[in-house]
Amino acid sequence: MPVSRRTFLGGGLAAAAVAVTGTPLLAGCASDKKNTAVANAAVKLPTYTKYGEITPDLPGTDVVLDGFLKYPANPVKAIAEAPGDGKPITFMTNIPGAIPPAMDKNQFWQQLNQRLGSELQISMASNDEYKDKFATRIAGGDLPDILNIPPDTPQIPGLVKSKCMDLTEHLSGDAISKYPFLANIPTEFWKGCVFNGAIYGVPVPRGMSRTSGVLYREDLLAAKGIKDPAPKSFQEFFDLAKEMTAAKENTWAWTRVPLSTIRMMLGMPNVWKQDGGKFTSMYEHEAQEQALEAGRKMVAAGVVNPDAFNDKASARKQWFNGGSAAFDYDSFVAWNQYYNDNTAGDAFAVNMLDVPGFDSGEGTPWMGGALNNVTAFSKSSTHSAETLLKIANWMAAPFGTEEYLFRKYGVAGRHYTLKGTDPVPTKVGTVETGIGLQYISDSTLALYWAGKPDVPKKQHAIQEKFAKRLVYDASYGLYSDTGSKKWAQLVKTMNDLESQIVQGKKPVSDWKAGVESWKAAGGDKIRTELEQAHADTAGK
Missing domain, CATH: 3.40.190.10 (Periplasmic binding protein-like II)
Structure with missing residues (x-):
């Protein structure tokens, strides 16, 4: 159904128009008969549990985003153990900026691998080229462990049923509590990950941030x-x-x-x-x-x-x-x-x-479209669903945590300098950190700009004005x-x-x-x- 920057078609509705190639990704794999509104509506979505360890300066609501005037002085180290399993994990993604330095020349990427406990091997393409590259990889059966699936990918229900892990038992209802930062993503965003009566992915949430x-x-x-x-x-x-x-x-x-x-x-x-x-x-x-x-x-x-x-x-x-x-x-x-x-x-x-x-x-x-993309895991991956979900959970640690600080800003001294408690990116930091981690998973956006508290104040104020008047796309979650x-x-x-x-x-x-x-x-x-x-x- 409708796909645009403002509209992500969830619950199977994301089986959008045929991509730039003009041909289906999966010949003969049109929407599975089980991908019905009734089957998808019957899925018990993950239980939302808001992470309460960080208090915003400008509190949000279920619509308005939390705002922060400065980065907390003592960020919470929220995850004790490295999420990886020691083996390389592959990921394919688009990159909104310039392609960053390769792993062997990128100190941020090297430090990331140490923290994850697995080498994250990332295949990148520009926003303009990604859909073609994605279609080619799918057609060739050469799938990475973690897939960034664009909302307007054709025939998503058939694609995920054929190629991706069913994550329902790991994420449905209270099962998600094993992954607290995925549980910190509000329920509404998970509707866009349900196909064929099952949960097939992890959301990369947008909503108000995309308004x-x-x-x-x-x-x-x-x-x-x-x-x-x-x-x-x-x-x-x-x-x-x-x-x-x-x-x-x-x-x-x-x-x-x-x-x-x-x-x-x-x-x-x-x-x-x-x-x-x-x-x-x-x-x-x-x-x-x-x-x-x-x-x-x-x-x-x-x-x-x-x-x-x-x-x-x-x-x-x-x-x-x-x-x-x-x-x-x-x-x-x-x-x-x-x-x-x-x-x-x-x-x-x-x-x-x-x-x-x-x-x-x-x-x-x-109101902005709910999701940037759906992150799914290849059925042919040698990693367990638990390992890949732990990686996604690590990527979703929210603003105010030490993990978020590293993931978004890198290492102090090289990738950012501190202005008070605010991490101000260096030129090297801007270049090296742009490897697309936000498309594996992410927390909802926090309103914040390092060293400029007036920015979140303005953003929060206009969101409060918008909140009660927002108009939603009635087709979201329908197919x-x-x-x-x-x-x-x-x-x-x-x-x-x-x-x-x-x-x-x-x-x-x-x-x-x-x-x-x-x-x-x-x-x-x-x-x-x-x-x-x-x-x-x-x-x-």
Whole structure:
């Protein structure tokens, strides 16, 4: 079903559209008959037990993330024994940054192996290349011990049934207590690891950390005399964009057309809405033409970088960091990444706007997708499930522990320097620690930035504003076989149409015909399957 940065299709729904290769990973291995809504709903999910040894400065809720103004002075050493079994463990993953130095030239990696008690052999690929590499490895049967499975991998139920360990007996209910930091991951995230009536993986949680909003360069706005911007309507939002645009100086307000934000202003569904068992897609919302007209208006006014329709996300990030754009639509994870990549010096400051209603009042932010990926273990691994789960448990030790400090920052003196109790990464640290450990497992994000307590304060404050108004994707945890095959192409077609409309190449009135085509090409069938899955699991 729908797969996007905001939407992870859990509970088997992750059997998404056929990957870049355009072919199934497992010929003849379509969703297993047992991968039904009823079978998946019957699985007893792991018992959530919050780790209580660390007290946040800014306490969160079941939605708002915990915030910390500084790293605890005496981090808790939470795991006494090395989790490994002495034999090498293989892992394949994507890497969001540059490929780091190889193990023999990487002191962080070498120290990690000592702490794990097993050599962790990691095969890495860039974000852009990973899905192709993953598909090739699966097709060739050459599986690592630990697999990072992207949410939009095709036919996940069949893939995990054929190739991966069933972890139900180790993780279901109170059995997870043997792995306290996996038990510290809230129950909701585990729904995305259930396929064929069993638990087949460990979640890498996102949710609120992946919730996106309008990030803005606080320092650039302040330089124009704009402090604490809080537009109360689309018109004020638009006026602010015009004020921050100076095309002759190669500066534009926006890195891209903020259609998602405009849709939130208009109260649209987050992918799918469910009401009384009936499902409605965002595409069908009556205010879509109004949103597209507003986006078209912004492009026509020249407040969006003219290269926005040609360049990739990496270019947008460079515009924002370099100061040629003041606004970007992205997540809390990206907010931290901007500080990591900062080239503007100490003045650099980021904040996030609240979402107003289109004409007045409050808009409705969309909750981020639950998972980054599912981590599964190969059936052909020579390691026991217990050993691999111990590794995952070690990787999930939360903020405030000694294990987290090492995992994220490395060794003091080489990979970071202490500013008070805060670990400030060195250039060597940034390069050597980027080996993808967060994709084996992770705790939920803590709001924190070393040496900058104002960052978690801002993040916590906007999350508290969002919390009660968040709109969730009603399809999460449900399975649509048609969606697993067709959703990605359907989304691409609609994205292409919206791009043409906001650029003024097609009239806004073309949207209505586009929605009818979307429905006929699979949208209506997906809706029917979601409604059936919802009915099958009602009350379960």
